[in-house]
Every structure is written in C-alpha cells, then in structure tokens.
Amino acid sequence: KTGMPAADTQEKGFVNHMADKEQRAGKEPEGEKKLHEAVCVLLVELCERFTFFGIVCNMILFCTARLGYPSHQAAMVNMCFVGTSTLTPVLAGWLAEYLVGRTKLVCICMLLHFLGTALLPVVSFPFEDVHIDRRHVLLTLPKREQKIVFYFALLTASLGIGGIRAIVCPLSAYSLEDCGPKELLSFFNWFHWLVNLNSAVVFVSISYIQQSVARNLGFLIPFVSGLMAMITIHMVRGDMIYKPKAGSSLLTAFGVIFSALKTCCVRQRYLGTAVPSWLDHAKEHHGGHYSETQVEGTKSLARLFPLFTFQILYRTCVMQIPSGYYLQTMNSNLHFGGFVLPVAAMNVISIVPLLILVPILECINSWLFSSKDTGHSPTIYIVVGQLSAALSVVAAGFCEMHRKRFPQVEQTLSEELLLVSSMPCFHLAPQYILLGVAEALVTPSCSLLSFWLVPERMRGISMHFLALFNGAGCFVGALIVQTAHAGTQGSWFPHSLHEGKLERFFFFLASLMMVNTLGFWAIAHRYNNLHEDCTNGFRGGFPGEKLLKHAKAIKHYNSVLESSPILSPVEKT
Numbered sequence: 001k002t003g004m005p006a007a008d009t010q011e012k013g014f015v016n017h018m019a020d021k022e023q024r025a026g027k028e029p030e031g032e033k034k035l036h037e038a039v040c041v042l043l044v045e046l047c048e049r050f051t052f053f054g055i056v057c058n059m060i061l062f063c064t065a066r067l068g069y070p071s072h073q074a075a076m077v078n079m080c081f082v083g084t085s086t087l088t089p090v091l092a093g094w095l096a097e098y099l100v101g102r103t104k105l106v107c108i109c110m111l112l113h114f115l116g117t118a119l120l121p122v123v124s125f126p127f128e129d130v131h132i133d134r135r136h137v138l139l140t141l142p143k144r145e146q147k148i149v150f151y152f153a154l155l156t157a158s159l160g161i162g163g164i165r166a167i168v169c170p171l172s173a174y175s176l177e178d179c180g181p182k183e184l185l186s187f188f189n190w191f192h193w194l195v196n197l198n199s200a201v202v203f204v205s206i207s208y209i210q211q212s213v214a215r216n217l218g219f220l221i222p223f224v225s226g227l228m229a230m231i232t233i234h235m236v237r238g239d240m241i242y243k244p245k246a247g248s249s250l251l252t253a254f255g256v257i258f259s260a261l262k263t264c265c266v267r268q269r270y271l272g273t274a275v276p277s278w279l280d281h282a283k284e285h286h287g288g289h290y291s292e293t294q295v296e297g298t299k300s301l302a303r304l305f306p307l308f309t310f311q312i313l314y315r316t317c318v319m320q321i322p323s324g325y326y327l328q329t330m331n332s333n334l335h336f337g338g339f340v341l342p343v344a345a346m347n348v349i350s351i352v353p354l355l356i357l358v359p360i361l362e363c364i365n366s367w368l369f370s371s372k373d374t375g376h377s378p379t380i381y382i383v384v385g386q387l388s389a390a391l392s393v394v395a396a397g398f399c400e401m402h403r404k405r406f407p408q409v410e411q412t413l414s415e416e417l418l419l420v421s422s423m424p425c426f427h428l429a430p431q432y433i434l435l436g437v438a439e440a441l442v443t444p445s446c447s448l449l450s451f452w453l454v455p456e457r458m459r460g461i462s463m464h465f466l467a468l469f470n471g472a473g474c475f476v477g478a479l480i481v482q483t484a485h486a487g488t489q490g491s492w493f494p495h496s497l498h499e500g501k502l503e504r505f506f507f508f509l510a511s512l513m514m515v516n517t518l519g520f521w522a523i524a525h526r527y528n529n530l531h532e533d534c535t536n537g538f539r540g541g542f543p544g545e546k547l548l549k550h551a552k553a554i555k556h557y558n559s560v561l562e563s564s565p566i567l568s569p570v571e572k573t
Contacts, residue, residue: 041168046198047229048164051117052085053202054222055157057344060326065416066124067147070495072485075323076478081154082319083474088162090464094251102167109163110230116157117226123150157222164229181452185365185378188444188451193358196439200351203344253461256282256290256298297458304450304462307527308469310386310520311446314438315473316480317389317513321347321435323481324493324506325396325428331418331497332403332425334411341425343413349429350436357440378445379524385441386520390513392434397506399428404498421498449527480509 056078063074092109096102123146179187206222260282279299282290326343334341361381406423446466454462484492484505492508494500 044229049198051222051226053199054206057203071327072481072493078322079319079474079478083471084158085161086471088159089166092163092166106167109160112156113160113226116153117222119153185448188447189358196351196354200348203347253298300454306523311469312473313516314386315470316477319477329425331420333422334425349432353433353436354440377528379527381441381445383521385438386517388434389438390510392431393506393510395431397503400503
C-alpha cells in the first residue's frame with residue numbers, strides 16, 4: 001500500500017508533464033500562425049500598393065500618347081482614379097458591415113481587381129501591329145470602345161483596391177489599440193516609409209518598362225501584382241479576413257449630425273433651448289434619436305473636422321506629382337548620359353527625402369516624447385509640411401518659367417515624337433524634394449491625430465473620415481484643373497506647355513495653399529496637448545469604455561498572478 005501513492009504521484013507527474021508539453025506545443029503554432037498572418041498581410045499590402053502605383057505612374061503618358069487626350073484631361077483622369085481608390089475603402093467597409101458580409105465582399109473585390117487589371121493590357125495591346133497576312137490585321141479596336149474599356153477597367157480596379165484595403169489590410173489589423181502616441185507616430189512613420197519604398201521601386205521599374213522596353217506590356221505588371229495579392233489572400237483564406245470589433249459606424253456619425261441639425265433648427269425656431277453643443281440636440285433627452293454614448297463619440301469626431309478640412313487643399317498639392325509635375329517632366333529633356341530616363345522615375349526624387357527623414361524624425365520624436373510632463377503634439381510638423389508644399393508649388397512655377405527659356409528639341413516618348421524643352425529634367429528636382437519633405441511631415445502626423453484623439457471605438461470611423469477628405473482633395477484638384485483650363489481658354493493648363501502659362505496655375509495654387517497653411521496654424525492649438533486630452537477624459541472617457549479598460553486590467557493582473565514563478569501554489573490559493 002505504501003508504494004501506491006508513490007506510483008500515483010509519478011503517474012500524475014507524468015500526466016502533468018505531458019499536459020504542459022501539449023500546452024507549450026499548442027502555443028508555438030499559435031505564435032507561428034500570427035507571424036504567418038502578419039507576413040501575409042504585409043505582402044498583400046505591398047502587392048496592392050505595387051498594383052496601384054503601377055497603374056498611376058504612367059497614366060498621363062498613356063492617355064496622351066495612346067488615347068489622344070489633351071494634357072489637362074489626362075491629369076484629371078489620373079487624379080480622379082487616385083481619388084476613387086481613396087474613397088472605395090470607405091464604401092467597401094460599409095458594405096462589408098451592413099449588406100454583403102466580409103467574406104463575400106472580399107471575394108467580389110478580388111474578382112473586380114482581377115478583371116480591372118486584366119482589361120488594362122487589353123486596352124494597351126497593339127492589335128493593329130499584329131497581322132494575319134499582309135493585308136489584314138488581327139483586330140481593330142476603335143478609340144471610343146477603347147476608352148470605354150479603359151474607364152471600366154479603372155473603375156473595377158479601384159473598387160477591387162478599395163475592398164482589399166478595407167477588409168484584408170485595414171489599419172486595425174495591426175493591433176494598435178494599446179499603443180501610446182509615441183508608438184503610434186513611430187508606426188505611422190515606418191508604415192508610410194515602407195509604402196514609399198515600394199512606390200520608389202515601382203516608379204523606376206514599371207515606368208522604364210512601359211516607356212522604353214515594352215510600353216504596351218507595361219500594364220501587365222499591375223495584373224501580375226494583383227494576381228500575387230490574390231494568391232497571398234488565398235494562402236490564409238478566412239484567417240486573413242480581419243473582423244473588427246463592433247462599434248459605431250459611419251452611418252451613425254452622419255445620422256447624429258443630421259439629427260442634431262434638424263432638431264437644432266426646430267428648437268431655435270420655436271423653443272430656443274440652449275445646450276452645451278449643437279450636437280447635443282441629437283441626444284434622446286433633448287428630442288433626438290441617439291444615445292449619449294453615440295453623440296459624445298460623434299462630438300469627439302467633429303472636433304477633428306477642421307483638421308480634415310485643411311487636408312483637402314494639401315492633398316490637391318500632393319496630386320501635382322502625378323499631374324502638373326509629371327507634365328513638366330514629360331516636356332523636359334530626359335536624356336542623361338545617352339540614356340532616356342522614364343518620366344515617372346522623377347517621382348523617386350520626392351520619395352528620397354521621406355526615406356531619409358523618417359529615421360531622423362524617429363530620433364526627434366523619442367526625445368520629444370521622453371518628457372512625461374508635457375504632451376507633445378505633432379501639429380508643428382503639419383504646419384511646416386504644409387508650408388513646404390506651398391513652397392514646392394511656388395518652385396514649380398519658377399521652374400516652369402525657367403524651362404520655357406530653353407530652346408526646344410525633339411524627343412521620343414512611347415514612340416511619339418514630341419517637341420520639348422532642352423532643359424535637363426533634374427532642374428525640376430527642388431519642387432519634388434519640397435513635396436517629399438511635406439509628405440514625410442504631414443501624413444504620419446495627421447494619421448496620429450486622427451487615430452489618437454477619438455475614443456477607441458471611433459478610431460476606424462475617424463480614419464474613414466480622413467480618407468473621405470483625402471479623396472475629396474483629389475477631386476478638388478481635378479475640379480481646379482478643369483476650372484483653370486476652361487476659365488483661361490486653355491492658357492493656365494495648356495496641352496502644349498511651351499505655348500501656355502502653366503506657371504500661373506502653380507502660383508494660384510500656391511497662394512491658396514499659403515492661406516490654407518495660415519488657417520491651420522490658427523487652429524492648431526486645439527490639438528497641441530495629447531496627454532491633456534487623455535487625462536481630461538476626452539479620449540475613451542465613456543462609462544462603457546472605462547469598464548472595459550478595468551476588465552482588461554483585472555484580466556491582465558490575474559494572468560500575471562497565474563504565470564508568476566515567484567508565488568508558490570500555497571500563496572496563490
């Protein structure tokens with residue numbers, strides 16, 4: 001009998017050992033799975049960006065040389081495509097949440113993405129060069145049908161891009177909930193650094209292939225890149241489809257605003273009831289239809305609307321790279337040491353400052369955020385960045401005047417003989433560099449403020465609003481180009497730059513951007529102290545979120561007690 005307890009003890013010890021071994025073995029694949037998912041998300045992100053930049057980088061040259069568009073229409077098409085691709089993630093997120101479902105929608109978007117990127121090579125393929133015999137060509141695609149297919153391909157590709165960005169690669173998939181301002185700014189800095197590094201590779205490689213080696217096969221590269229993205233999504237299937245937490249929606253935010261406006265007008269007209277904020281009229285106890293939590297979340301979001309509004313004109317300036325700046329480069333001397341540079345390769349000059357500045361900004365941010373007494377806000381980065389964008393457009397105006405002083409020479413682009421200025425294209429470098437500095441300063445800082453200065457459940461909605469205003473900036477840019485061209489009878493945005501006054505368009509846009517910068521500088525103090533906003537209960541100060549945070553803290557405390565090697569089993573009980 002004395003040997004039985006010992007045997008039982010040995011058996012229990014063996015069972016516990018095997019259980020611990022199985023538990024450890026179960027944890028290791030879980031960690032590997034998360035790493036696999038993270039790598040796949042990053043690959044899909046890079047492939048999607050590769051597709052996007054591959055379509056954008058030489059669209060103006062394709063529209064002017066292949067489709068016969070005037071310069072201002074080609075610039076407008078490019079800006080509208082970028083704007084549509086910026087807005088479609090918002091639409092896709094709403095469809096996935098309310099109508100279609102995430103799994104079904106991502107399949108539809110992958111199909112649209114495949115269809116759009118497959119149709120682009122059809123538009124660019126030279127059917128007229130393929131002959132059945134000496135007298136008959138293989139196929140003739142009229143210009144009208146060619147343009148219809150082209151626009152349909154751009155629309156389907158942009159819808160597919162939006163779905164992939166919103167469902168497969170949303171910002172919330174990177175688990176940023178527990179990050180502070182310093183970590184968030186670091187994440188946004190390096191995230192945009194990676195995106196721009198990818199775009200630099202695209203602008204150099206694809207633009208050269210499209211322009212010099214095989215211009216008609218250039219659109220096959222976005223097709224192959226999109227196919228790679230879809231294969232990557234298929235590798236992880238349902239695990240790739242990120243499911244966000246339930247919370248407020250974009251429609252709820254719009255509903256609160258419209259309900260408050262409606263109730264506010266009625267109350268002021270008949271009752272004249274005073275409330276602390278006009279959005280409080282949407283609350284149920286003030287005659288509205290929304291709970292206090294929903295209204296308070298929308299109020300925190302409304303505080304960011306001035307920030308979003310001042311991004312519209314800034315985004316219009318950034319869109320000069322694939323429009324006005326591209327046309328300047330296309331009409332400059334691209335020969336360099338016996339080699340013809342791709343037009344879109346000049347975009348790399350705007351990316352280089354960003355790649356250099358991000359590590360420097362990381363060091364500056366580490367020093368600024370090291371003091372816990374003061375809450376550093378990156379609004380100064382936004383002010384300096386917007387000023388740099390204004391100076392970039394001013395530089396573009398002076399460079400355009402300088403470019404027209406050079407005699408004209410013949411230059412072949414995409415088998416089209418063009419009369420261009422003999423000025424070397426590198427003389428345009430200052431305007432690209434200044435706009436690259438602006439992007440390095442503005443985009444990560446604006447993303448941080450949009451993400452941090454709202455409650456956790458409103459962060460996705462806040463980023464959607466930022467995307468809406470950025471997309472609006474692209475369409476405003478297209479509207480300004482059309483207005484300038486029509487109002488000046490083609491003088492301010494001419495088809496032949498040597499005969500027009502493109503510099504006046506740049507100076508006009510720069511003056512608008514200077515006013516925009518001064519306007520943001522005047523209201524920047526509203527976002528100056530990040531820590532003060534947190535401590536005053538502005539961010540995450542609602543009772544439900546406080547209870548959730550307390551529950552997370554208790555759960556974390558219990559997990560620490562259970563896993564602590566210092567406490568003995570007796571002390572734990």
